[in-house]
Amino acid sequence: MAILIDKHSRIVIQGITGREATMVTRHTLEYGTRVLAGVTPGKKGQDVHGVPVYNTVREAVEEHQVNTSLIVVPPAFALDAVREAIDNGIKVMVVTTENIPQLDTIKMLHLARQHQVRIIGPNTVGLINPKDRVKLGSIGGDNPDRCFVPGHVGVISRSGGMTAETSWMVKRAGFGVSTSVGIGGDALIGTSIRDLLECFEQDQETHAVVTFSEPGTMFEEQAADFVKQGGFTKPLISYIAGRFTEQMPEGTVFGHAGAFISGSVGRPSGKAEKLREAGAHVVNRFDEMMDVLQAVLAAKGAR
Structure with missing residues (x-):
C-alpha cells in the first residue's frame, strides 16, 4: 500500500501546456503513471504527449472522472487553479508552484481545510509511490528508479x-x-x-x-x-x-x-x-x- 496516491488515482495536470509541465508530463508517463487529462484555458483540443487538454477542470472531471490534480501554473494563477479544482471535487492536489503570494497561500490552505482537501506543497517536488509506479511532480526526474x-x-x-x-x-x-x-x-x-x-x-x-x-x-x-x-x-x-x-x-x-x-x-x-x-x-x-x-x-x- 501507500498513502495519498496509488494505481487508482485519476490524474489531471493543471497548466499542462507550460514548458515545465510538458517535461514533467513526459517523465510521469514514462514512469508508468496514468495521466488522464490536462487543463490549460484556451488550449482545448490539443494534447501533450498524448494526454488530451481541456479548457476547464470541470470538462476533465466530466470526461475522465479525475480526482487528483498536479498543479503547475505561474504564481499569480495558483490560487485560482486550487479553487477551480476544489469546486470540481478534486480531493488530492500537489501544488509545485513556488513564490506564490503569501496571502494567496493562506486563502488556498483555508479553502482546502474547509473542503477536507489534501494539498501537498506549495513549492514541492511532489510525491512518489514506487510500488504502483505513480508519481506527481518533478520528483525523481527522468529516472526515478535510481x-x-x-x-x-x-x-x-x-x-x-x-x-x-x-x-x-x-x-x-x-x-x-x-x-x-x-x-x-x-x-x-x-x-x-x-x-x-x-x-x-x-x-x-x-x-x-x-x-x-x-x-x-x-x-x-x-x-x-x-x-x-x-x-x-x-x-x-x-x-x-x-x-x-x-x-x-x-x-x-x-x-x-x-x-x-x-x-x-x-x-x-x-x-x-x-x-x-x-x-x-x-x-x-x-x-x-x-x-x-x-x-x-x-x-x-x-x-
Whole structure:
C-alpha cells in the first residue's frame, strides 16, 4: 500500500501546456503513471504527449472522472487553479508552484481545510509511490528508479532534492519506500510532517518513517508532540540539517523560505531534543540513518 496516491488515482495536470509541465508530463508517463487529462484555458483540443487538454477542470472531471490534480501554473494563477479544482471535487492536489503570494497561500490552505482537501506543497517536488509506479511532480526526474524502489519505509522531506537522497539512503540500507513525499520548503504548506505521520500510521505496509528536516518552522516540534501523544507508534528516524545556522545572525534565510530561525523557534537543536524526548531516533550524520534503519527493521524482515 501507500498513502495519498496509488494505481487508482485519476490524474489531471493543471497548466499542462507550460514548458515545465510538458517535461514533467513526459517523465510521469514514462514512469508508468496514468495521466488522464490536462487543463490549460484556451488550449482545448490539443494534447501533450498524448494526454488530451481541456479548457476547464470541470470538462476533465466530466470526461475522465479525475480526482487528483498536479498543479503547475505561474504564481499569480495558483490560487485560482486550487479553487477551480476544489469546486470540481478534486480531493488530492500537489501544488509545485513556488513564490506564490503569501496571502494567496493562506486563502488556498483555508479553502482546502474547509473542503477536507489534501494539498501537498506549495513549492514541492511532489510525491512518489514506487510500488504502483505513480508519481506527481518533478520528483525523481527522468529516472526515478535510481533512488525510489518499492518497500516499507515512508520518507518525508522538507527539501525537494533531499527527498531523493533520503530515499536513496533507504535503498542503500537494503530497504525500499512505500511513499516518499517532499512537503515543500515554505513556512506555509498544506500537509505537515505531523499530518503525514498520521497517514503513515494508518498504512499497514509502512513499517517505519525517515524524515529529513531543516531549520525553521515548528513542523518537527508538532510531529514530536504527535508521537509523544501516541499518534505515531512506528520507528521514526530523523535527520535535521543545518546545526551551524544557530551560530548565524537571527533571521538569516537558508535557502528555503521557511528555513530561518527566530528566537527559540526553528533551532535544529530544539527540534532534535523534542524528537528524542518523544522516542524518535535522531541521527547526527545523514548516513547514520542506514545503520539505524537496519537495526530497527532488519530483525522484522522488512524490506
